[in-house]
Amino acid sequence: MSTKDWIEKDYYKILGVPKDADAATVKKAYRTLARELHPDRNKDDKTAEDRFKDVSEAYSVLSDPEKRKQYDEARTLFGSGMRVPGGSGGSFNFDLGDIFTGTGSGQGGLGDVFGGLFGQRTRSRGTGARRGADVETNVSIEFEEAVDGKTVPLRMTSSSACTSCAGTGARAGTVPRVCPTCTGTGYTSTDSGGFGMAEPCRDCMGRGLVVDDPCPVCSGSGRGTTSKVMNVRIPAGVVDGQRIRLRGKGAPGERGGPAGDLYVTVKVGEHPVFGRKAEHLTVTVPVTFPEVTLGADIKVPTLNGVPVTLKLPPGTPNGRTFRVRGRGATRRDGTRGDLLVTVEVVVPQRVEQPAKEALEAFQSATSGDDIRAELMREASKRG
Template sequence: MQREWFEKDYYQVLGVAKDASSKEILKAYRRLARQLHPDANPGDPSAEDRFKEVSAAYDVLGDETKRAEYDEARAAGPMGRPGGGQGGFSFNVGDMGGGAGGIGDLFGQMFGRRGQQGGAAGGAGPRRGADVRAELTVDFEDAVRGLTTTLYLTADAQCSTCHGNGAKPGTSPQVCGTCGGRGVVDDNQGLFSFSSPCPNCQGSGVVIPEPCPTCHGRGVELRQREVRTRIPAGVADGQTIRLKGRGSPGRNGGPAGDLLVDVHVAPHERFERRGKDLMTRVQISFPQAALGGTIEVPTIDGGHVTLRLPPGTQSGSRHRVRGRGIDNGRSSGDLIVTVDVTVPTEISDEQRSAIEALAAASMSGEVV
């Protein structure tokens, strides 16, 4: 475990989410490496520094094992806070570092380090908006087919009065005098020196002398929002769908958060899901079971499929109908039919004599 790991948020360095896939990480790295490569930026030492940062970040995040160790160290480290949260230590500084020295948004985050800020009055840098969670319950059939629906949310939206900067119209946010806009103050803890959030500006790097009357300086207000979204075919109960950029708005030009939709699938009276397969039960009579034959089995699309049962079909046996399960557009599962042999509770005289004859035949040792 390295000290660097505590100080640097490699995810921020690469501009990817904490749960980014390895593919996304590779993509971000390639893009940045190309952009920052010393050959492309001759005589620019800051580009070279950033190139090294990006390489160091990818060295860890690009390796599944190292990445897991890194995540663990950050969550459990001396100043780690499981689940992240607001402010804290130098690795969070990046949130507010942008704007310093006119560095582009993406790299603002890397300049929270001491010595690199250059004392420039940067103010608050871009901040990504928060993720928003929503729940959606869909019918079983809709989950199988997929659907387009509208989510009605009451969620943070950019304040319409101050356009998100939190200041009363006609005034503007000021650079914090305590931290000079860095958002952090230094804090020596023996061997390591960490930074903690500035108490004057709560880490934002700016103070708002006259807050916006609508949002009281938050820059966001609750608003009703409608989000139209496509739920893919085959969505499962408990699955979460991430809609990029549909969460809370970012601040100071930062990207919006994501909207996470937790999907609940209502149960169906006739079908159950097991992965991509659909399970159903049908009842057959004893003669059908004993003699075999064909039965019609309802399918999820409202139609029927013909199932051929062999003679001597047992109660509780399962029969697979290929390709009539859930089709998610790439492949489809099967329909699995469990047959239950029913015993009649009321029988006619004619049926009674037939069953008695069957019983007599069975007793006399004939094979049934």
């Protein structure tokens, strides 16, 4: 298959799997599509035949770890299109076909740009626009807030264009010049054993420009620091340690490039009464021996403070868990999980005389029931 195929074809989309799909998921998707599109089931169907070929081709790449790695690297470097200096606003878009054939710019086609990834030396061409950096922060919320969700204010400090030089890095009244090392692309190529890779130009630090008279405010970097307060919605049902990604809420890009992403790691506090088990809340409720023996209606607390009544059937064993529906954490679809109530028999530390006499009478009345007889029989069989 050609280099062009590796750039233009989205094999993940062809198989209908995410980019982080494991080998088992890729294999399952391929088998499903192969059965559906196989020529024996679609005679004289040219469309199905072409899709079958694409599916087979995609699987041949994604099922091979080495090929998949090379494909992912190729897509990361060049899969989103090229922008080079020279057009309106300092850059213009190439037609991808022209890049491969070399007819669009007279520069020799993508073989100059990409061939080194497959064994040839390359000349790398960078982009004018630069994506902003990703920003990470932490936020702490209470247990109740994690269950129902909360909007929290975050003060974000990030890099932005210097207001003094408007992001050029040059002193007011001067302009930077094109970097002679990378000719303004921001990238150079390295060759290691015949395997060429693009890397940011070291002379201009990937900017494509060299500043001779730097701006005194930003020291020629073209970047400054901004601080702003952002209201971030923490979704209901978030768990401790969960990392939330907010696209485009990170540091702003350079030269019209997109902003980076904001990653918020959530720390959820503990609750003195309730616990979490996925979308369900858990609680342990103390009960007495008569309640579990004879059966009883007991009050159980809920997170919103309104207790519910739980009916214990006679003979309830210690440690049994009951389910109170709809009293748990909020799910993504807006419904709620359940409250899981575990009963725990409490043994009194002191027994007053009337209670002691009643227990002795109970013990005498049930003395004929040997609750350990079965245990002893099973143990003797193993002896």
